Amino acid sequence: MKHSRLPFMITMLVMVFLYLPIIILIVNSFNESRFGGVFTGFSWKWYQQLFEERAMWSALKKSLIIGVSATFASTILGTMAALALYRFKSKLQKVHYGLIYSPLIIPDILMGIALLLFFVLLNIQLGLFTIFIAHTTFCLSYVTMVVLARLQNFDHNVIEAAQDLGANAWEVFRRVLIPLLAPGIVAGALLAFTLSIDDFVITFFVAGKGATTLPIYVYSMIKFGSTPIINALSFILLVITFIVIWATQTLLKEKH
Amino acid sequence: MKERIKFLKDRIEIYITLPSFGWLFVFFLIPTLVVFGIAFKPVNAYGGVKPGWTFDTILSLADFNYFTLMVRTLWLSFLTTVGSLALALPVGYYLARSKPRLRSLLLLMIIVPFWSSFLIRIFAWKSFLHPEGTFKQVLVFFHLVNAETPLLYNSGAVLLVMIYTYLPFGILPIYAAASKFNFHLIEAAMDLGATRLYAFCKIFIPGIRKGLITAMVMVFVPAVGAYVIPDLVGGTQNEMIGNKIAQRTLIDRNLPQASALSALLALVVIVPMGMIAIMQSRSKKLKLEAHSKE
Numbered sequence: 001m002k003h004s005r006l007p008f009m010i011t012m013l014v015m016v017f018l019y020l021p022i023i024i025l026i027v028n029s030f031n032e033s034r035f036g037g038v039f040t041g042f043s044w045k046w047y048q049q050l051f052e053e054r055a056m057w058s059a060l061k062k063s064l065i066i067g068v069s070a071t072f073a074s075t076i077l078g079t080m081a082a083l084a085l086y087r088f089k090s091k092l093q094k095v096h097y098g099l100i101y102s103p104l105i106i107p108d109i110l111m112g113i114a115l116l117l118f119f120v121l122l123n124i125q126l127g128l129f130t131i132f133i134a135h136t137t138f139c140l141s142y143v144t145m146v147v148l149a150r151l152q153n154f155d156h157n158v159i160e161a162a163q164d165l166g167a168n169a170w171e172v173f174r175r176v177l178i179p180l181l182a183p184g185i186v187a188g189a190l191l192a193f194t195l196s197i198d199d200f201v202i203t204f205f206v207a208g209k210g211a212t213t214l215p216i217y218v219y220s221m222i223k224f225g226s227t228p229i230i231n232a233l234s235f236i237l238l239v240i241t242f243i244v245i246w247a248t249q250t251l252l253k254e255k256h
Numbered sequence: 257m258k259e260r261i262k263f264l265k266d267r268i269e270i271y272i273t274l275p276s277f278g279w280l281f282v283f284f285l286i287p288t289l290v291v292f293g294i295a296f297k298p299v300n301a302y303g304g305v306k307p308g309w310t311f312d313t314i315l316s317l318a319d320f321n322y323f324t325l326m327v328r329t330l331w332l333s334f335l336t337t338v339g340s341l342a343l344a345l346p347v348g349y350y351l352a353r354s355k356p357r358l359r360s361l362l363l364l365m366i367i368v369p370f371w372s373s374f375l376i377r378i379f380a381w382k383s384f385l386h387p388e389g390t391f392k393q394v395l396v397f398f399h400l401v402n403a404e405t406p407l408l409y410n411s412g413a414v415l416l417v418m419i420y421t422y423l424p425f426g427i428l429p430i431y432a433a434a435s436k437f438n439f440h441l442i443e444a445a446m447d448l449g450a451t452r453l454y455a456f457c458k459i460f461i462p463g464i465r466k467g468l469i470t471a472m473v474m475v476f477v478p479a480v481g482a483y484v485i486p487d488l489v490g491g492t493q494n495e496m497i498g499n500k501i502a503q504r505t506l507i508d509r510n511l512p513q514a515s516a517l518s519a520l521l522a523l524v525v526i527v528p529m530g531m532i533a534i535m536q537s538r539s540k541k542l543k544l545e546a547h548s549k550e
Contacts, residue, residue: 004452006346007346007347007349007350007353008350010343010346010347010350011346011347011350011351011362014343014347014423014427015362015365017343017420017423018365018366018369018420018423019365019369020384021377021380021381021383021384021420022369022372022377022380024380024383024384024389024390025376025379025380025383025384028383076275077275077276077279078276080272080273080275080276081272081273081275081276081277083272084269084272084273084276087269088266088269088273090269092269092273092277093273095277096273096276096277099276099277099280099281099284099285100276100280102284103280103284105477105529106288106477106481106522106525107477107478107480107481107482107498107521107525108478108481108483109481109483109498109501109502109518109521110288110291110481110518110521110522110525111284111287113291113501113505113514113515113518114284114287114288114290114291114518115283115287116505117287117290117291117294117511117515118283118286118287118290120304120511121290121294121305133283134283136279136283137279137280137283137284140276140279140280141280144276169265194371198373198374198375200374200375200484201483201484204502204506205502205505205506215373215375218373218375218376218379219375219484222375222378222379222382222488223487223488230376230379231383234373234376234379234380237372237373237376238372238373238376241368241371241372241373242368244371245364245367245368245371249364
């Protein structure tokens with residue numbers, strides 16, 4: 001049967017729609033002209049200016065501190081949560097699953113304001129610490145889902161075999177389960193890290209004054225007088241994202 | 257079925273459940289409940305809340321300005337959902353029918369922008385639509401728009417960027433459902449004399465109904481709560497409820513007002529999410545019933 005060409009054409013248009021603004025952004029990051037309209041010549045000057053920007057480095061440092069610590073905390077909590085959800089089928093786990101699932105579907109702004117009000121009520125000083133708490137909270141759910149998906153695709157015979165060969169519960173856990181689960185845990189951690197590094201809305205609410213992370217810095221550049229150095233910064237961030245996605249895809253693929 | 261091998265002892269359950277359970281209880285559940293509580297608290301002069309309870313804040317929501325804000329938010333979210341699904345349906349259909357290698361390449365291409373920085377994608381559109389930007393100049397060159405027509409800071413720009421941002425949330429569930437759809441049904445319908453469009457609407461769309469509803473919720477929920485997009489590419493005439501919440505919190509420092517608006521937003525979001533939950537539990541029940549009959 002002959003297929004209609006329409007779905008194909010719309011798909012290609014959607015691809016153009018998805019990539020056109022990004023491609024123009026990349027081209028402009030090498031454009032000598034200050035305005036994107038005309039390409040007046042190739043230049044590295046926006047990259048040079050970006051590297052000389054001290055505020056950007058300070059924001060990057062804060063983002064990395066939060067990203068690493070929130071990834072560490074959420075990976076540990078999320079892996080334990082996934083093991084609990086997978087292994088036990090009690091009423092407690094039903095409530096546990098609900099708690100893990102809900103942060104994934106509520107709009108960011110609700111989570112941001114809820115945490116802000118909570119910190120204000122408890123008189124907790126806003127800053128890097130409150131951002132860490134907020135990031136760990138939303139990353140936890142994503143890590144749990146990724147590790148749980150890995151557990152659900154898991155060949156149970158391996159554990160049975162280990163037990164038949166005389167391994168005790170701890171040995172099974174330490175020498176079979178954790179190594180098999182490692183790609184899932186690493187993929188979860190990478191996802192948590194990208195989410196933390198990229199989060200703007202929730203961070204903006206709980207940051208208070210002075211705790212300028214990279215997205216908050218980018219936001220204020222976009223909002224108040226943008227210079228082409230954001231194009232340069234955007235391209236660098238895109239490249240980093242591609243590397244992380246590629247690494248995650250590779251890790252998740254080798255399960256077969 | 258053979259009983260699952262127990263690799264963790266029963267008494268361990270509480271130790272591995274408690275850390276994440278406790279964390280989310282303290283930093284997610286309690287703060288969410290606090291939002292509803294603060295809406296009933298009087299505001300003090302220092303941007304905090306006073307002891308005592310009041311209905312004034314909730315009653316102040318019954319204001320014409322809030323009404324238009326809410327209508328605008330729902331209307332823009334509705335249009336975003338319709339626009340995203342109108343594109344996601346043919347894309348999902350095409351992905352499900354394409355060859356595996358092309359399909360995984362296209363899927364990756366859809367996921368990549370979805371993982372890249374949200375702010376940067378908005379910025380890309382902002383510079384794209386900018387008066388000195390490429391797109392505007394192309395349009396002016398072909399006399400499609402007047403040089404004075406602004407492409408930015410209007411509801412059209414908000415809608416465009418929202419569709420751009422949330423489109424992958426629409427494509428992925430539709431593709432997931434379409435990849436399980438039996439395409440012979442469409443051929444059968446066409447052999448029996450149905451037109452292609454008729455078969456698409458009457459066979460394909462009902463066949464992927466669950467994916468379609470998931471896609472709707474996945475697009476609608478973040479769209480209703482959108483704040484950064486109307487803030488950066490919309491004008492003051494295109495504010496959504498998210499902007500008002502941020503303004504009341506970060507600029508006016510009226511936390512009870514912000515809470516009341518957030519509670520309203522939460523209610524708007526809970527309805528479609530409840531729909532999905534009911535649907536999922538129903539299909540799970542059906543699966544279980546089918547299983548027990550075997």
